[in-house]
Amino acid sequence: MLPMVELTIFALGILLIDLMVPRSWKWINAAGALVGVLFAGLCVWQIQAMLPPRGLVGFYNSLLVDRFAIYFWYLFLAGTAISILTSVHYLEIEDEHHGEYYALLLLSVVGMMCMAAGIDVVLIFIGLELMAISSYVLVGFLRRDRRSNEAALKYLLLGAFSSGIFAYGLSLFYGISGSTNLGVIGRAVSGQNTHNPVVIIALLTTMVGLLFKIAAIPFHQWAPDAYEGAPTSITGFMSVAVKAAAWAMLLRILLFGLFPLRSVYTPVIVFVSIATMTGANFAALTQSNTKRLLAYSSIAHVGYMLLAFVAMGTSPLGTPGFLDGFKGILIYLMVYTFMNLGAFAVITSLRQRNVIGDELDDMAGLYQRAPVEAVLMLLFLLSLAGIPPAAGFLGKYYIFLSLIESQHYVLAALGVVYSLFGLYYYLKIANSMLMRAPMERERLPVSFGMRCAVGITALATLFIGIYPEPAIRSVNWSLGIRQPAPVAVIRK
Amino acid sequence: MVPITTFHYLVVAAALFVLGVIGVLTRRNVVIMLMSIELILNAVNLNLVAFSRMWGRLEGQVFAIFIVVDAAAEAAVGLGILIAFFRNKETINVDEIDLLKW
Numbered sequence: 001m002l003p004m005v006e007l008t009i010f011a012l013g014i015l016l017i018d019l020m021v022p023r024s025w026k027w028i029n030a031a032g033a034l035v036g037v038l039f040a041g042l043c044v045w046q047i048q049a050m051l052p053p054r055g056l057v058g059f060y061n062s063l064l065v066d067r068f069a070i071y072f073w074y075l076f077l078a079g080t081a082i083s084i085l086t087s088v089h090y091l092e093i094e095d096e097h098h099g100e101y102y103a104l105l106l107l108s109v110v111g112m113m114c115m116a117a118g119i120d121v122v123l124i125f126i127g128l129e130l131m132a133i134s135s136y137v138l139v140g141f142l143r144r145d146r147r148s149n150e151a152a153l154k155y156l157l158l159g160a161f162s163s164g165i166f167a168y169g170l171s172l173f174y175g176i177s178g179s180t181n182l183g184v185i186g187r188a189v190s191g192q193n194t195h196n197p198v199v200i201i202a203l204l205t206t207m208v209g210l211l212f213k214i215a216a217i218p219f220h221q222w223a224p225d226a227y228e229g230a231p232t233s234i235t236g237f238m239s240v241a242v243k244a245a246a247w248a249m250l251l252r253i254l255l256f257g258l259f260p261l262r263s264v265y266t267p268v269i270v271f272v273s274i275a276t277m278t279g280a281n282f283a284a285l286t287q288s289n290t291k292r293l294l295a296y297s298s299i300a301h302v303g304y305m306l307l308a309f310v311a312m313g314t315s316p317l318g319t320p321g322f323l324d325g326f327k328g329i330l331i332y333l334m335v336y337t338f339m340n341l342g343a344f345a346v347i348t349s350l351r352q353r354n355v356i357g358d359e360l361d362d363m364a365g366l367y368q369r370a371p372v373e374a375v376l377m378l379l380f381l382l383s384l385a386g387i388p389p390a391a392g393f394l395g396k397y398y399i400f401l402s403l404i405e406s407q408h409y410v411l412a413a414l415g416v417v418y419s420l421f422g423l424y425y426y427l428k429i430a431n432s433m434l435m436r437a438p439m440e441r442e443r444l445p446v447s448f449g450m451r452c453a454v455g456i457t458a459l460a461t462l463f464i465g466i467y468p469e470p471a472i473r474s475v476n477w478s479l480g481i482r483q484p485a486p487v488a489v490i491r492k
Numbered sequence: 493m494v495p496i497t498t499f500h501y502l503v504v505a506a507a508l509f510v511l512g513v514i515g516v517l518t519r520r521n522v523v524i525m526l527m528s529i530e531l532i533l534n535a536v537n538l539n540l541v542a543f544s545r546m547w548g549r550l551e552g553q554v555f556a557i558f559i560v561v562d563a564a565a566e567a568a569v570g571l572g573i574l575i576a577f578f579r580n581k582e583t584i585n586v587d588e589i590d591l592l593k594w
Contacts, residue, residue, distance in 0.1 A: 136570075164536065170555075171539035
């Protein structure tokens with residue numbers, strides 16, 4: 001069975017069960033959602049076991065379940081499971097513990113899965129909207145909180161606006177090719193003159209939509225606001241799962257569909273990636289709200305991933321530069337899922353009955369109040385900054401490797417400089433955590449689910465950083481690259 | 493009498509699209525911004541239906557129906573969020589939505 005069908009059934013089931021459970025038993029919904037994610041993982045595993053190398057096509061050629069899709073499906077499910085673990089206690093404190101939260105979470109994962117596996121623009125667009133509309137509601141889930149309302153409203157206006165522009169581009173591609181299938185669109189586009197204004201307009205509007213969804217500068221304005229105002233557990237979810245889904249969609253459309261146009265879109269991506277790294281890193285320097293700071297940091301990470309995309313766009317198909325760029329993006333998304341969710345889990349645990357906990361000052365003296373969380377937060381921060389042995393280094397390594405292989409030395413240098421820049425604002429959080437005196441003396445109560453979430457993400461971050469081979473192998477598998485020999489050969 | 497071709501439809505759709513974009517960017521009332529977004533989506537629909545006729549294929553019309561559904565869902569959620577916002581703040585002017593910045 002397709003995991004999407006299974007998740008939809010669970011989402012609807014949670015909505016029904018929610019009506020019957022008393023207020024103090026709302027954690028049952030979370031347990032149900034976790035079981036749903038687990039079963040969806042089993043479904044994916046079953047599909048993976050019977051998958052032919054070229055993938056399975058279904059639903060009138062609109063759905064392609066290939067290794068690429070399976071990789072992203074696992075990523076979405078892992079991100080969702082960890083987000084659910086961080087949500088339970090947080091929602092109780094916010095006094096907004098409703099089953100709809102988990103149902104919407106699962107439904108947005110259904111949308112993401114359609115985005116990663118869709119090869120028909122109709123399915124991709126519907127998946128995108130399913131994900132986006134669910135997340136508008138999730139961002140505004142704290143109905144009584146003005147910041148949450150405001151974030152949801154801004155996210156909705158800009159999200160719907162960008163979806164409209166995106167759909168306009170897709171409609172023009174339909175006009176050019178006469179089909180909504182990405183493969184047919186690609187073939188039709190490759191026969192076109194790249195100076196044809198309709199092709200250019202179609203490409204630009206589609207790209208505006210895609211860049212909006214991954215929150216690249218200059219289309220990033222919604223991200224810091226939505227991230228700051230949203231419930232913290234949702235901020236974590238949006239910054240990893242929603243972002244990974246947007247990346248899956250971008251790769252599907254720009255690489256599987258519009259590959260013949262890459263000489264047109266790569267220069268645009270170069271500009272966008274430099275703007276994204278510059279703008280996000282400078283904006284992050286002055287932030288005093290940790291959620292907003294991490295929002296800008298996540299925009300900066302998009303900039304690094306776009307660098308790898310530039311390496312892919314400028315090197316011929318199948319060369320090391322291309323493959324390492326692709327690997328870089330996928331590994332980065334995997335590593336980013338764990339380290340960023342871990343950081344957001346720690347921030348979520350700071351929310352107490354009378355403390356909102358998302359200011360940098362609330363971090364002060366965390367080491368005295370919750371030593372384990374503080375040390376693990378340090379690990380996540382170092383990983384985000386790309387310092388070995390934490391996992392973030394691996395992602396950055398592949399991105400810069402691909403840039404050097406495709407001979408973009410200036411871009412690689414720029415990326416490294418901006419990574420150093422990033423170290424400043426990550427260490428600002430660490431400084432506040434370890435060096436400053438705590439405002440409150442008492443120990444920070446951390447719930448069991450939160451402990452699990454922080455533990456899992458920290459383990460994954462460390463494990464991938466110290467022993468990266470399984471991660472690299474899984475990415476090689478998902479791209480169909482031949483696995484390297486297990487023993488390194490030293491050339492004399 | 494000039495026969496109406498696909499090109500004419502595209503021009504109308506492009507005009508609607510530009511009007512919608514200008515509307516979102518310049519109007520300060522959230523309801524009017526939502527209406528402008530509907531305008532953009534209707535431009536897309538017009539495009540899709542015109543192309544569908546040009547190619548003699550149905551996918552475009554199917555896509556158009558999906559977009560109508562999507563526009564309805566978006567408007568419903570949008571107005572719902574707007575009402576929740578209005579309850580707390582008593583305004584729908586985007587210039588006064590200024591709690592979150594920098």
